[in-house]
Amino acid sequence: xxxxxxxxxxxxxxxxxxxxxxxxxxxxxxxxxxxxxxxxxxxxxxxxxxxxxxxxxxxxxxxxxxxxxxxxxxxxxxxxxxxxxxxxxxxxxxxxxxxxxxxxxxxxxxxxxxxxxxx
Amino acid sequence: xxxxxxxxxxxxxxxxxxxxxxxxxxxxxxxxxxxxxxxxxxxxxxxxxxxxxxxxxxxxxxxxxxxxxxxxxxxxxxxxxxxxxxxxxxxxxxxxxxxxxxxxxxxxxxxxxxxxxxxxxxxxxxxxxxxxxxxxxxxxxxxxxxxxxxxxxxxxxxxxxxxxxxxxxxxxxxxxxxxxxxxxxxxxxxxxxxxxxxxxxxxxxxxxxxxxxxxxxxxxxxxxxxxxxxxxxxxxxxxxxxxxxxxxxxxxxxxxxxxxxxxxxxxxxxxxxxxxxxxxxxxxxxxxxxxxxxxxxxxxxxxxxxxxxxxxxxxxxxxxxxxxxxxxxxxxxxxxxxxxxxxxxxxxxxxxxxxxxxxxxxxxxxxxxxxxxxxxxxxxxxxxxxxxxxxxxxxxxxxxxxxxxxxxxxxxxxxxxxxxxxxxxxxx
Numbered sequence: 001x002x003x004x005x006x007x008x009x010x011x012x013x014x015x016x017x018x019x020x021x022x023x024x025x026x027x028x029x030x031x032x033x034x035x036x037x038x039x040x041x042x043x044x045x046x047x048x049x050x051x052x053x054x055x056x057x058x059x060x061x062x063x064x065x066x067x068x069x070x071x072x073x074x075x076x077x078x079x080x081x082x083x084x085x086x087x088x089x090x091x092x093x094x095x096x097x098x099x100x101x102x103x104x105x106x107x108x109x110x111x112x113x114x115x116x117x118x119x
Numbered sequence: 120x121x122x123x124x125x126x127x128x129x130x131x132x133x134x135x136x137x138x139x140x141x142x143x144x145x146x147x148x149x150x151x152x153x154x155x156x157x158x159x160x161x162x163x164x165x166x167x168x169x170x171x172x173x174x175x176x177x178x179x180x181x182x183x184x185x186x187x188x189x190x191x192x193x194x195x196x197x198x199x200x201x202x203x204x205x206x207x208x209x210x211x212x213x214x215x216x217x218x219x220x221x222x223x224x225x226x227x228x229x230x231x232x233x234x235x236x237x238x239x240x241x242x243x244x245x246x247x248x249x250x251x252x253x254x255x256x257x258x259x260x261x262x263x264x265x266x267x268x269x270x271x272x273x274x275x276x277x278x279x280x281x282x283x284x285x286x287x288x289x290x291x292x293x294x295x296x297x298x299x300x301x302x303x304x305x306x307x308x309x310x311x312x313x314x315x316x317x318x319x320x321x322x323x324x325x326x327x328x329x330x331x332x333x334x335x336x337x338x339x340x341x342x343x344x345x346x347x348x349x350x351x352x353x354x355x356x357x358x359x360x361x362x363x364x365x366x367x368x369x370x371x372x373x374x375x376x377x378x379x380x381x382x383x384x385x386x387x388x389x390x391x392x393x394x395x396x397x398x399x400x401x402x403x404x405x406x407x408x409x410x411x412x413x414x415x416x417x418x419x420x421x422x423x424x425x426x427x428x429x430x431x432x433x434x435x436x437x438x439x440x441x442x443x444x445x446x447x448x449x450x451x452x453x454x455x456x457x458x459x460x461x462x463x464x465x466x467x468x469x470x471x472x473x474x475x476x477x478x479x480x481x482x483x484x485x486x487x488x489x490x491x492x493x494x495x496x497x498x499x500x501x502x503x504x505x506x507x508x509x510x511x512x513x514x515x516x517x518x519x520x521x522x523x524x525x526x527x528x529x530x531x532x533x534x535x536x537x538x539x540x541x542x543x544x545x546x547x
Contacts (some may be wrong), residue, residue, distance in 0.1 A: 003491070004484075004487075004488065004542050005544065009542075009543070014435060026537060031511075033504075034499060034500070035481070035482070035483055035498075035499060035514050036500075036512070036513020036514050037481075037513075039178075060481035060482075060484045060542060061481065061484045061485040062483070062484075102483070102487065104542060105483065
């Protein structure tokens with residue numbers, strides 16, 4: 001069972017960059033009503049670059065760990081770069097195999113962040 | 120038939136020897152008898168029904184119609200023409216909503232459902248009519264029936280309710296509820312969603328006093344893609360067909376068509392012949408074991424599972440948690456229709472299904488860790504989002520049992536939950 005590898009559990013129990021930023025450039029929340037996961041993201045930009053991300057997340061280990069890792073991965077990246085990411089990047093980042101049913105959980109963070117950056 | 124013998128008749132457990140299958144409310148496993156019957160039909164007897172004037176087709180028709188008779192006997196229908204084959208419970212309910220509802224439910228009329236309905240017995244009515252009223256569910260997972268008199272009016276055309284909740288396992292006192300409904304408004308029809316009941320306890324439509332009963336073959340050892348709608352003959356006769364084409368007409372002219380009589384009127388197109396024949400084999404299997412025996416064994420296993428789960432630290436169980444002792448005159452024996460003749464510990468008003476959450480751990484994570492340990496349970500809202508809103512959680516973990524499950528399965532589940540807590544609890 002590699003879905004709950006140590007690094008995933010570590011991010012789940014100690015999510016990095018959790019919280020809410022003030023005076024942000026964009027802010028949005030997205031949920032996955034099928035499982036009740038909810039992520040609210042705030043982002044600060046500097047020009048075209050992501051300067052800071054904070055989020056509040058309720059959900060399963062996969063969705064929270066993915067959001068936590070994503071918040072580290074996306075920092076200092078360009079908006080265009082983050083907008084180009086998809087399933088491949090998230091699965092590489094997680095380093096685990098995710099079944100089709102859990103992929104929605106893994107992707108919620110990225111979908112929320114991308115929607116936030118679209119605004 | 121002994122439990123051990125029953126399990127050996129399900130090939131899946133030979134191929135998946137470690138499988139602890141506790142997702143029976145979603146679909147049941149299939150015994151060799153059903154699988155072989157379907158294979159035999161395709162290999163030796165395959166032909167279209169109701170058309171061919173050659174022995175193979177005549178035999179297929181006879182076999183197909185014999186299942187209709189078998190289903191009628193199985194649920195105590197007066198005549199087999201009241202049995203309509205559909206693709207499943209969802210299609211059965213949709214058939215009533217479209218064929219009866221569109222004609223009989225006006226914009227001012229009202230429909231009453233319960234808060235514990237599966238989406239299949241909720242969304243079709245929501246689509247039909249916006250005046251939906253809900254029988255509420257209390258904290259103990261029981262319908263608040265004292266509200267019934269207030270909810271039912273002269274405008275109520277239909278009450279649609281489930282016999283057994285697919286989330287809480289609550290056995291609703293359907294017969295008493297229908298009695299009460301008919302006393303208040305004799306013209307109001309009642310549809311019973313029997314998807315979780317017909318596979319697990321003896322159901323007799325005459326005794327229940329309902330007007331429609333819907334259920335699925337695949338939850339009762341039969342194949343997927345087959346379901347049944349039973350309706351009172353006079354109601355079915357007045358109902359409009361919803362699928363138009365071959366097989367459902369008696370005569371077609373250029374400008375008009377005349378419908379066939381029931382049940383053919385509702386069975387347009389070539390039916391799922393092999394599936395229906397598989398359902399016949401499933402009913403034979405269930406009759407061989409005996410529904411009352413299945414019910415009693417499952418009731419005892421439900422009580423065992425409830426006790427076992429209640430002992431787990433940090434578990435939240437939804438619905439009735441009361442254990443009661445059955446004397447021989449108890450309500451449970453009424454349901455099983457079996458004189459047990461001994462004191463059994465049983466779960467009050469609950470059969471076969473227990474939904475729960477583990478504090479601090481998402482239902483999906485619980486189900487995933489259990490799944491990796493070979494234990495199949497369901498996590499999510501189980502197609503009952505309004506009920507989960509009422510429970511105040513987005514998702515729950517559901518274990519659901521059937522005749523091949525044993526105490527050992529329940530023990531493995533409890534052990535597995537221990538493993539879940541070890542993996543996911545934050546000890547750092």
